[in-house]
Amino acid sequence: ETGVTQSPTHLIKTRGQQVTLRCSSQSGHNTVSWYQQALGQGPQFIFQYYREEENGRGNFPPRFSGLQFPNYSSELNVNALELDDSALYLCASSLDQYNSPLHFGNGTRLTVT
């Protein structure tokens, strides 16, 4: 059983650019969620996908968007990057939405300059 993997591990972008972060969930996990974690803070829920459809969203603007694919991979896209978008981005997968623990990847550290 492989764990959750994220790529890239680190990324530096310039304000105004666009970025795509990738996540490969554990096989069989239908649910994937994405989080933004600023330094010294708890993760903030961005959104959740279940069977390729978004079914939950936190307090993030529309320039944060995502996709989930049938092969258990997913993407987080952020447009028009702002300096405050600098953070650790984490994805997590689970067997279902409410009864199974979350399995996290090690995250992508995004720096916006």
Place this chain on the structure above:
Amino acid sequence: KQEVTQIPAALSVPEGENLVLNCSFTDSAIYNLQWFRQDPGKGLTSLLLIQSSQREQTSGRLNASLDKSSGRSTLYIAASQPGDSATYLCAGTGANNLFFGTGTRLTVIP
């Protein structure tokens, strides 16, 4: 909006001590409450998940309790070890969202 608070923010204990970490939440309409540990610069590792219908869960030296009516959960760590040093986070799962606390940074001194 759900708010999750963890107290204390940081804790240092000598090796071998038993300790309790606290988590409180404002909205009792949660499906489950999860506890995680996070090592510096890493992702989160799931420790325990308590369903809303349950009162506690145990795994090895860890025991987590849940009292939905009072909006509280505790994580009890028995016989702490230096390897337990990490940040511990609790999270409540609501309808299509999940709210984390800001964590308790635990240091176990050898």
